[in-house]
Amino acid sequence: MLRIAVPNKGALSQGATDMLTEAGYRQRRSSRDLQSVDADNGVEFFYLRPGDIATYVASGDLDLGITGRDLAVNSGAEVEEVLALGFGRSTFRYAGRPGEIDSVAGLDGKRIATSYPGVVQRDLDAHGVKTAIVELAGAVENAIALGVADAIADVVETGTTLKQAGLAVFGDPIMHSEAVLVRKTGNGDSATEAGQATERAVEQLLRRLRGVLVARSYVMLAYDVRAELLEAAVELTPGIESPTISPLHREGWVAVQSMTERADLHRVMDALYELGARGILASNIDACRL
Numbered sequence: 001m002l003r004i005a006v007p008n009k010g011a012l013s014q015g016a017t018d019m020l021t022e023a024g025y026r027q028r029r030s031s032r033d034l035q036s037v038d039a040d041n042g043v044e045f046f047y048l049r050p051g052d053i054a055t056y057v058a059s060g061d062l063d064l065g066i067t068g069r070d071l072a073v074n075s076g077a078e079v080e081e082v083l084a085l086g087f088g089r090s091t092f093r094y095a096g097r098p099g100e101i102d103s104v105a106g107l108d109g110k111r112i113a114t115s116y117p118g119v120v121q122r123d124l125d126a127h128g129v130k131t132a133i134v135e136l137a138g139a140v141e142n143a144i145a146l147g148v149a150d151a152i153a154d155v156v157e158t159g160t161t162l163k164q165a166g167l168a169v170f171g172d173p174i175m176h177s178e179a180v181l182v183r184k185t186g187n188g189d190s191a192t193e194a195g196q197a198t199e200r201a202v203e204q205l206l207r208r209l210r211g212v213l214v215a216r217s218y219v220m221l222a223y224d225v226r227a228e229l230l231e232a233a234v235e236l237t238p239g240i241e242s243p244t245i246s247p248l249h250r251e252g253w254v255a256v257q258s259m260t261e262r263a264d265l266h267r268v269m270d271a272l273y274e275l276g277a278r279g280i281l282a283s284n285i286d287a288c289r290l
């Protein structure tokens with residue numbers, strides 16, 4: 001059985017469960033379950049605090065884990081990112097009272113509050129700045145007003161929390177994060193039969209998760225176009241490998257099917273229409289293996 005760590009609560013929990021469900025894995029029934037087994041797929045899930053997941057995976061007891069890139073870096077655990085999962089996106093930033101500290105150099109000799117001391121220490125070291133880190137479990141935006149720190153470093157998603165606390169970001173983003181699948185660094189032993197079986201199981205899981213990422217970001221576009229316009233139309237819809245072209249009963253016309261990026265969809269549909277294509281239909285992809 002493949003053993004996989006999944007966030008049990010917090011900002012990544014629902015996204016991770018949704019993605020695994022979409023990939024065909026059975027998830028726990030209740031949010032109180034801390035383990036579940038998907039016997040049909042040969043996977044056992046362990047629901048853990050997201051900040052602990054990299055540590056468990058690095059210890060070698062679990063094969064893979066879903067956590068945040070920032071949380072994995074913060075833990076200092078020996079794990080490597082095998083796939084970025086496209087949800088739980090955030091940036092990690094310094095912030096302070098406007099007009100007080102406005103650069104990383106200005107943190108020298110000051111106090112900074114954060115729940116991610118590992119991430120912050122690494123960045124302060126890279127800047128050669130000596131700053132005292134005050135570790136807090138959360139709500140760090142309050143730390144300046146309450147006098148325990150001169151600046152903070154925290155997760156910023158929409159920026160609403162900072163704004164409401166009257167704080168402003170400064171310096172470059174410390175890091176960009178999203179949910180990631182991690183594995184123990186250097187793992188992947190193909191010398192033994194058991195190792196090879198694990199590799200095959202990991203590859204299958206990766207194929208499934210990549211399938212979800214593609215199904216989410218692409219649509220299947222179908223349209224009819226006059227044969228002499230086909231090359232121009234295919235330039236707009238090159239697909240992932242190559243579009244499928246089928247003859248139409250109507251003389252001189254062909255039907256085209258091509259995977260198209262969702263983000264581009266309406267621009268491409270308008271351009272196809274202007275070119276002369278008709279019957280342009282976009283449909284969702286439920287699942288795929290490429």
Ligand SMILES: Nc1ncnc2c1ncn2[C@@H]1O[C@H](COP(=O)(O)OP(=O)(O)OP(=O)(O)O)[C@@H](O)[C@H]1O
Pocket residue numbers: 007009010011012050051067068069070071088089090137138155156157158177178179
């Ligand atoms: N709005 C957000 N707030 C917190 N974390 C977020 C947000 N958006 C994305 N994330 C990401 O989620 C992960 C943090 O998950 P975690 O479960 O610790 O957060 P949480 O919901 O704040 O939980 P907790 O209540 O334990 O602080 C990080 O990888 C972080 O970058």
Ligand SMILES: O=P(O)(O)OC[C@H]1O[C@H](OP(=O)(O)OP(=O)(O)O)[C@H](O)[C@@H]1O
Pocket residue numbers: 137138139140141154155156157158159160161162
């Ligand atoms: O940019 P925003 O969209 O406002 O999101 C970022 C905020 O959300 C998180 O706090 P959370 O709600 O997890 O509370 P916590 O500080 O107790 O962890 C994070 O620590 C920031 O405070």
Ligand SMILES: [Mg+2]
Pocket residue numbers: 138
């Ligand atoms: Mg939080």
